Amino acid sequence: MKFNIALLAGDGIGPEVINEAVKVSDAIAKKFNHEITWTPALTGAAAIDAVGVPYPDETHEVCMKADAVLFGAIGHPKYDNDPSAPVRPEQGLLLMRKKLGLFANVRPTFTFPSLIDNSPLKRERIEGTDLVFLRELTGGIYFGEKGRRDDGETAFDNCVYTRAEVQRLAKKGFELAMTRSKKLCCVDKANVLETSRLWRETVQAMEKEYPEVTVSYEFVDAVAMRLVQWPNSYDVLITENLFGDILTDEASVISGSMGLMPSASVGEHTSLYEPIHGSYPQATGLNIANPLATILSAAMMFEDAFGLKDEAEAIRAVVNKSLEQGIVTEDLATKGSKAYKTSEVGDWLVENL
Ligand SMILES: NC(=O)C1=CN([C@@H]2O[C@H](COP(=O)(O)OP(=O)(O)OC[C@H]3O[C@@H](n4cnc5c(N)ncnc54)[C@H](O)[C@@H]3O)[C@@H](O)[C@H]2O)C=CC1
Numbered sequence: 001m002k003f004n005i006a007l008l009a010g011d012g013i014g015p016e017v018i019n020e021a022v023k024v025s026d027a028i029a030k031k032f033n034h035e036i037t038w039t040p041a042l043t044g045a046a047a048i049d050a051v052g053v054p055y056p057d058e059t060h061e062v063c064m065k066a067d068a069v070l071f072g073a074i075g076h077p078k079y080d081n082d083p084s085a086p087v088r089p090e091q092g093l094l095l096m097r098k099k100l101g102l103f104a105n106v107r108p109t110f111t112f113p114s115l116i117d118n119s120p121l122k123r124e125r126i127e128g129t130d131l132v133f134l135r136e137l138t139g140g141i142y143f144g145e146k147g148r149r150d151d152g153e154t155a156f157d158n159c160v161y162t163r164a165e166v167q168r169l170a171k172k173g174f175e176l177a178m179t180r181s182k183k184l185c186c187v188d189k190a191n192v193l194e195t196s197r198l199w200r201e202t203v204q205a206m207e208k209e210y211p212e213v214t215v216s217y218e219f220v221d222a223v224a225m226r227l228v229q230w231p232n233s234y235d236v237l238i239t240e241n242l243f244g245d246i247l248t249d250e251a252s253v254i255s256g257s258m259g260l261m262p263s264a265s266v267g268e269h270t271s272l273y274e275p276i277h278g279s280y281p282q283a284t285g286l287n288i289a290n291p292l293a294t295i296l297s298a299a300m301m302f303e304d305a306f307g308l309k310d311e312a313e314a315i316r317a318v319v320n321k322s323l324e325q326g327i328v329t330e331d332l333a334t335k336g337s338k339a340y341k342t343s344e345v346g347d348w349l350v351e352n353l
């Protein structure tokens with residue numbers, strides 16, 4: 001098969017982890033007789049520097065024409081440390097998600113048997129964890145009206161959801177639950193927020209369409225606690241944009257590193273595969289970032305976007321093998337063991353595929 005993949009490396013460690021994902025994807029393509037054409041495009045701070053905007057029209061065109069998009073990360077300290085910057089890399093990320101219609105961000109959280117002791121959480125709590133967050137990605141407080149009042153002393157960010165937005169995300173959640181253990185948790189703050197009450201009411205109304213699915217409704221603050229206390233009690237979780245963003249970073253602690261967790265952003269026009277982490281600016285250019293979240297995102301791309309399960313499994317298998325053999329970057333290296341460079345991990349995976 002032939003694929004055209006849009007390649008959006010972004011900022012910070014983005015280009016470094018993307019580089020390794022390209023190496024591994026090309027090796028997989030070669031092994032299974034596929035042909036990949038990568039089309040790089042600008043995004044984030046790199047795009048602001050080059051053309052003044054964080055998600056240029058040309059980049060959007062490239063994404064729309066591609067069979068899938070592989071995304072690194074965006075963000076730069078010069079914007080993080082300047083709250084008054086009029087144009088920000090993150091605006092590009094949000095615009096990209098909106099324009100590509102990527103309303104559902106699938107974020108699996110799982111453990112690797114060889115890394116159980118890398119987690120600060122106790123083995124008996126986390127062993128066997130295998131849950132999936134479906135994070136709503138194009139609505140909520142990140143996209144509502146925001147601003148400052150005339151007094152200059154007051155700021156606001158509105159959280160808005162429509163029933164249709166909740167329904168399309170929840171539908172994916174129910175469908176996913178049907179393919180797994182038929183357990184769905186709707187995470188909200190319905191005791192306080194009107195948007196959460198709309199979420200709860202909408203999901204409750206959909207329950208009759210999926211009689212086999214057992215749905216629980218839990219408040220986000222309690223989920224934040226139970227997620228690290230009893231992660232095995234969850235299977236599929238649906239939630240709004242902000243809650244999903246926060247809870248999935250928290251959940252990455254279960255796996256042992258933020259640098260391990262992949263995701264798929266799916267929706268209307270195309271699908272995009274991205275690690276859940278950001279541009280980790282402290283590591284930029286040091287060749288130390290863990291590339292596995294991006295490589296495992298590429299595995300999700302092979303499976304979900306191209307329907308190539310064997311290729312995806314081959315990537316996951318070699319990743320598992322590398323972890324078992326201690327070929328890991330410094331975030332996973334235990335005391336006294338060697339920390340491999342980002343590019344060394346990629347090279348090892350290619351050689352051992
Ligand atoms: N999707 C995206 O492009 C995202 C962009 N950002 C942006 O990234 C910048 C940095 O944000 P932070 O809050 O520091 O989040 P971050 O996810 O970049 O880093 C947080 C911490 O996670 C760990 N980490 C992240 N990626 C790793 C990797 N590949 N290997 C090993 N460890 C890793 C590091 O300990 C790091 O200090 C900001 O500009 C932010 O806006 C943040 C989150 C997502």
Ligand SMILES: CC(C)CC(=O)C(=O)O
Pocket residue numbers: 090093142245276
């Ligand atoms: C700019 C943020 C919305 C990015 C982020 O934290 C994420 O998508 O996980």
Ligand SMILES: [Mg+2]
Pocket residue numbers: 245246249276
């Ligand atoms: Mg995040």
